[in-house]
Amino acid sequence: MIRTEDIKKSFGENDVLKGISTEFYAGKPNLIIGSSGAGKTVLLKLLIGLFKPTSGKVYYDDTDLFSLDDDALREVRMKVGMLFQGNALFDSMTVGENIRFPMDMFTNKSLGEKEKRVDEVLEMVNMEGINDRFPSEVSGGMQKRVGIARAMVLEPKYLFCDEPNSGLDPKTSILIDELINDLTHHNKITTVINTHDMNSVMGIGENIVLLKDGNLVWQGNKNEVLESDEQVLQEFIFASPFLRRLREDALKQRHAHE
Template sequence: MIKVENVKKRFGEEEILKGITTTFEKGKTNLIIGQSGSGKSVLLKCLIGLFKPEEGRIYYEENAIQDMDDDQQRDLREEIGMLFQGGALFDSMTIEENVMFPLRMFTKQKKSEMLGRVNEVLSRVDLNNVNKKYPAEISGGMQKRVSIARAIVNKPKYLFCDEPNSGLDPKTATLIDNLIQEITHENDITTVVVTHDMNSVMEIGEKVVLLKNGTLAWQGDKNEIFKTDNEDVTNFVYSSDLFKKIREVQLKEG
């Protein structure tokens, strides 16, 4: 579990996060949603330690990042997996080398041990016999699955995903959503996903945090979204005709 208490972050005179308090639950897919400029990415970067809040505290289990020394922060980084928006694969490395990269950084395993783990996670994301290919030789959806394999190769306790469906077609996006959720449940990971995609919310939103102008506007799960009268939620969710129709059906069914 990750707990956020009254986190505030500013750049110069502009306050981006205005006192966020919430929790991200273990073994669940926790989604951060909101319009562009709402503070989603800034909150994510505070969670993983790239930004330091001016006020507030962030706890991993019972340990606050602010109280950790350098060694403890390094140990925490080894427990974190990160799926970047663009995949962030190294073009000059093979798929095998890309996935192995965190193991080389954070472990002292033998080459045979690392290769065994690489093959294990590639198989888990349904990518066999691609080890010697380069990112440019596979599709965008396959690249995203390679990125997931790399993010989980170190068996992280915490998984962060920044717009994991960016640039993918709807069918592939759904496959990626479901894969992230399956891996979360299988390994009891605390997963945090930043997204603006309502399809992702409805697929895997076990805990949903809606930000608006740097504040926590609403939190709940994907089923509660259709029942709330919170104006910020309805404005965000039902901006498309599709979800307006879904809401009408949900309300009729009680």
């Protein structure tokens, strides 16, 4: 579990986060949503420790992330996997070498053991047999999966995904969501996903945090999204007339069943 306590972050005069206190649960996909400029990416980077807060605390279970020295912080980070918006795969390395890199750096496994683990994680993301291809030789969706495979290779306790669906077609987006959801439940990891994608919210949102202008304005799950009459939530998620109609239909159907 990851917990934040009154996290504030300012860049000069600009207060980007104005005091976020929340929890991200283990074994569940935790989604951070909000419009552009709401502070989602800053919150995610604070959770990972790439930014330091102006004030407030981030706890990984009982460990205060920002009280750690550099070595201890690196120890914690070895339990963290991250899928970047642009994948951040190393262009000069093959897919296999990309996935193997964290093992090369931090384990004493033999080459055979490392290759075996690479095959395992590639199988986990349904991407067997592309070990020798370069990132530029595979599609955007495949790159996302390779990014997930690399994030999972050291069996992390915490997984962070920054806009995992950006640039993907709806079908591939759903596949990526399902993959992240399965890995989260199967491995009981704390997954935090920063997303704009409403399919993700309604598909895998077991704990959703809505940010607006640097404040946490709503928290709940995908069922509560549908039921809630909170204006700020409805304005953001069901922004178009088409989505509002869909919501009304879904609620009617649900009430008819009840």
